[in-house]
Amino acid sequence: MKKLSKTIMFVDNSLIEYQKGTSLKLHEPKREERVLSFDLPYECSTSGYVTILPVGKQYYLYYRGISVRNNSKTDYEVTCLAISNDGIHFDKPSFNMVEFNGNKDNNIILKDSEICHNFTPFIDNNPNCKEHQKFKAVGGHKRIGINKAKLYGLYSSDGIHFTKIKEEPILTDGMFDSQNVVFYDCNIDKYRCYSRYFSNNHLDNPKEYEGIRAIQSCESNDFIHWSTNVKNSYDFDNHDEFYTNATTICPETNTYLSFPKRYVKNRERDFFNAGDTGVSDGVFMSSHDGILWHRPFMEAYVRPGLDRENWVNRNNMMALGIINNNDKEFSMYISEHYRTSTAGIRRLSIRKHGFASIHANYQKGEMMTKPFLLSKGNLYINYATSAIGYVIIHLLDENKNKIASSLEMYGDEISDLVKFDNDYKDYYNKPVRLLFELLDSDLYALTFKEDIL
DSSP: OOBOOSOEEOSSSTTEEEEESOEEEEOOOEEEEEEEEOOSTTOOTTOEEEEEEEETTEEEEEEEEEEEEOTTOOEEEEEEEEEESSSSSEEOOOOOOSOBTTBOOSOEEEEOTTGGGSOEEEEOOOTTOOGGGSEEEEEEEEESSSSOEEEEEEEESSSSSOEESOSSOSBOSSOOOSOOEEEEETTTTEEEEEEEEEEOTTSSSOOTTOSEEEEEEEEESSSSSBOOOEEOEESSOOOOOBSOOOOEEOTTSSOEEEOOEEEETTOOOTTOOOSSOOEEEEOOEEESSSSEEEOSOOSOSBOOOSOGGGGSTTOOOBOBOOBOOSSSEEEEEEEESTTSTTOEEEEEEEETTOSEEEEEOSSOEEEEEOOEEOOSSEEEEEEEEEEEEEEEEEEEETTSOEEEEBOOBOSEEEEEEOOBSSOOGGGTTSEEEEEEEEEEEEEEEEEEETTOO
């Protein structure tokens, strides 16, 4: 039995023991401003594989630029960097680093036929990380077999100038022909890599790219030597094809979230034909160990919507990264108009820690948690009610006897203090439960703040 450390979001059933008249509800993000258009000569209709990183007081947005063939028929691609002060307005500064068509006045930071196809950086939060390697990245997908390829590691001191960490690839057990995600996982004090493989055990003699696109992960202590890959496991019957994964740890929590682009390859709208079939949307799933994934919401998290150009194949790809650019919402980013002349990136807004909720309608409902060890400090909840709605919280002991109760709480708050009618300090570090009564309301998350007594 553990304490509830950091913010706990109600995105799955892991903390829930009992519900009556309530249900888990998925909250679709809101499409906001277009933040980037791929309209420069070294960008194209298939620019993408976006990563967003908070760097100081700015936000760095990395993306793949153009993919063309030169006269020698050699593929080459470029990595570009856009920068913002607010996560909304992005500029493409000139870094004067890479020549394109005889000119270095551009925001290209890397040019490499293998690495730039799916270059994906991260900020290394390993406490033992060397300062000149504070930024790391992976990229590469050159085949070395039917189901294997080369994934290279890179490092940088500033997030702009990247160097290979060694000439040989750091990983070869995977197809890697997608956006592969690496980060330092503070939950296990190791690096984690989520990559693509093709699930094809059901085929007698699978060919290259034959099978179902799926997600696997491996671990490393040093970013160089990696464990054997472990395939994602699920608490649901999964038949979806996951083109990308956009896996990350949600800010201020220990919870892993993943936003796979679901690829439906045998569908095509009659108003668009790019010589390649398929439509895509975004789905949502969560995990508490990074291996077993929960998906109580089988429906789409992001639909293509009314914009017909988002019904083009390989569209609606969630970018990697959740940024906390104000106190009330998170920002994420998604591709739009892929394979068209107006391709670009749009911002999505999500209530802070509000991806999903415990929901009650006009009929009163209740939810009781599994037992946990009570942390010191005060309880804060993230919730929203109607004018007549409310949330009431009861603190129970291990045997479900009432210790303390709150008054009716109503309003719409990201972090609201729960005021109990009885002192509960004698129960610190002891098993307790929470019982919530709800009416016409949503309970998104809770936090015990140990620094406020």
